[in-house]
Amino acid sequence: MKPLLECQGLTKKYNNFYALSNLDLTLERGQIVGLLGPNGSGKTTLIKLINGLLIPTDGRVMINSLAPGVETKKLVSYLPERGYLNDHMRVDEILSYFVDFYDNFSIERANAMLKDLEIDTHARLRTLSKGTKEKVQLVLVMSRDAELYILDEPIGGVDPAARDYILHTILTNYNENATILLSTHLITDIENVLDRVIFLQNGQLTLNATVDEIRSKWGKSVDALFREVFKC
Amino acid sequence: MLGKLVKYDLKYGMRIFIVLHAILVTACILGRILFMNQLDFNLKLEAYLSPLILFFSLFLLLFTGIGFGINILLVARFYKNLYTDEGYLTWTLPATATQQLWAKIISGIIWEFSSVLISAASLLILVSGDNVTEAYAQVAADVTKSLGMPITQFGISLLIYSLFGTLGSIVMLYLCVAIGQLFPGHRILCAIVTYFILSAIIQVLSFSLMFAFNIGPGTTAYLASRGMPATHYMVTSFRLGGVMSAIIMIAAYFGVQYIMNKKLNLS
Amino acid sequence: MPWDLDNDRPIYLQLMERIQQDIIAGTYKPGDKLPSVRDLALDAAVNPNTMQKALSELERSGLVYSQRTSGRFITEDKKMLKNMKLELASEHIHQFLEKMELLGFESGETLELIQKALKEDK
Numbered sequence: 001m002k003p004l005l006e007c008q009g010l011t012k013k014y015n016n017f018y019a020l021s022n023l024d025l026t027l028e029r030g031q032i033v034g035l036l037g038p039n040g041s042g043k044t045t046l047i048k049l050i051n052g053l054l055i056p057t058d059g060r061v062m063i064n065s066l067a068p069g070v071e072t073k074k075l076v077s078y079l080p081e082r083g084y085l086n087d088h089m090r091v092d093e094i095l096s097y098f099v100d101f102y103d104n105f106s107i108e109r110a111n112a113m114l115k116d117l118e119i120d121t122h123a124r125l126r127t128l129s130k131g132t133k134e135k136v137q138l139v140l141v142m143s144r145d146a147e148l149y150i151l152d153e154p155i156g157g158v159d160p161a162a163r164d165y166i167l168h169t170i171l172t173n174y175n176e177n178a179t180i181l182l183s184t185h186l187i188t189d190i191e192n193v194l195d196r197v198i199f200l201q202n203g204q205l206t207l208n209a210t211v212d213e214i215r216s217k218w219g220k221s222v223d224a225l226f227r228e229v230f231k232c
Numbered sequence: 233m234l235g236k237l238v239k240y241d242l243k244y245g246m247r248i249f250i251v252l253h254a255i256l257v258t259a260c261i262l263g264r265i266l267f268m269n270q271l272d273f274n275l276k277l278e279a280y281l282s283p284l285i286l287f288f289s290l291f292l293l294l295f296t297g298i299g300f301g302i303n304i305l306l307v308a309r310f311y312k313n314l315y316t317d318e319g320y321l322t323w324t325l326p327a328t329a330t331q332q333l334w335a336k337i338i339s340g341i342i343w344e345f346s347s348v349l350i351s352a353a354s355l356l357i358l359v360s361g362d363n364v365t366e367a368y369a370q371v372a373a374d375v376t377k378s379l380g381m382p383i384t385q386f387g388i389s390l391l392i393y394s395l396f397g398t399l400g401s402i403v404m405l406y407l408c409v410a411i412g413q414l415f416p417g418h419r420i421l422c423a424i425v426t427y428f429i430l431s432a433i434i435q436v437l438s439f440s441l442m443f444a445f446n447i448g449p450g451t452t453a454y455l456a457s458r459g460m461p462a463t464h465y466m467v468t469s470f471r472l473g474g475v476m477s478a479i480i481m482i483a484a485y486f487g488v489q490y491i492m493n494k495k496l497n498l499s
Numbered sequence: 500m501p502w503d504l505d506n507d508r509p510i511y512l513q514l515m516e517r518i519q520q521d522i523i524a525g526t527y528k529p530g531d532k533l534p535s536v537r538d539l540a541l542d543a544a545v546n547p548n549t550m551q552k553a554l555s556e557l558e559r560s561g562l563v564y565s566q567r568t569s570g571r572f573i574t575e576d577k578k579m580l581k582n583m584k585l586e587l588a589s590e591h592i593h594q595f596l597e598k599m600e601l602l603g604f605e606s607g608e609t610l611e612l613i614q615k616a617l618k619e620d621k
Contacts (some may be wrong), residue, residue: 224506
């Protein structure tokens, strides 16, 4: 089977600054992958390139052997690290928006999750707290039957209880045809749910290994290794 | 896909659109009842000329304001939906950049056309009172002669020209926003600057064209047309304006399309 | 309730130990069907592939066997279960003895301490 994600010599340059330089990376299906790195290491640049929100300076990125475009956008479900919903819309309006645009969106799943989280679907988004808005976005993104889920800092701004729910949601929705790529700096919280971690530093790949490989080889957690590698 | 995109574009501006035009229509109905219907054209000209001029200046301001408001609405939707945080959702929908652009153009045309038509209807409300039509009937022959056509035909030509003109301005407004977003950090400022620069370029171009076609002020054609009905000159420059507008529209379209396809750069 | 896992040892090893523990403690009886990989992973709040690996390892050791369509079961081999119990016991004892050695006790002294502790417990 073809790899789900393939980056070859992927480079993004802003003026004289390389946000990402000559990155080679392949991801297979059925994994939960942590994308780790300090601020400015190129995590978000990589994510935007995969989603076609940036045009690479050099090299290429392929999802299911296709360059970012209409077909790949059907396969990729993306949670940006910022709020991307129109604040004036009500939650149920946003749900029908997703139903309209994504064939693989399951409104039943979304409604069930919103109910679990006790979110009122008649509420306008601007009346919700920041954490609740983040939960709404996560629900939308996880309610699609996508092949590649890209979650940029999904657990950054929410309370520990919600964090557990999010991890639970990720695990519940796990299926062997889909891969979840999630970027975060709160490694301890998610270490146990990851198959594999990718370390980025200065726009380059410095490590790509499974969590258990890291623990066997270095005898320490990914979190501890991360702190050591990226010591200030 | 295109239909769905247009649907949400229209949904976004619907409330503002309705409010703006409700104000316009109400103002015109009130203007008709409270001012126009009270006019007595049998009096001497001096008796009602100054209030009439003042009244129409105010309404000119109102009509221009509504037109400006619609332009702002278009620009705001284009900018917010594509180039702010909302762009993260818009650009990850399974649609091509060209579909996104056409959705904005089609929704823009629907808004602009509806606005022009409602404005024209409002103007009719304002001037269709019996006292006005009766007074006009007395001078109709003279006006027809000096216009070179009946006033209704003149009005309809003007309407068609305005509709056509909005097409060019929609795409040009989008081009300005798209160029503005090439300058991260100063997106809005650069969009405004682009607008002024492009407007200036178009002014210079159309002026040179007018001279090239021998119809600019002071040219022989201009002087020759002085004895002719006023519309003759207008029609000629409208035709030229139409051609210009079409060229601008096409050039601007390819400009925006290129930027949207190749230069997407969300911050 | 997520399982309590250490940070420095491979996760699949800890999952194996935990399941072995559960078998010995009687949470799962010989011949019992194990929950699915997905449910176990959710319960432990770990990656399903890691849980899968832990179960495959347990299968390799013979403690668990799988029936192609109906899932994974605990072995009914009493002897094997007993051996595993003894193995784990010996592991714990060795660890304990090592620690006592570090504290400077010799075997005889350690034995005395154990006997004393046992008496107190009664």
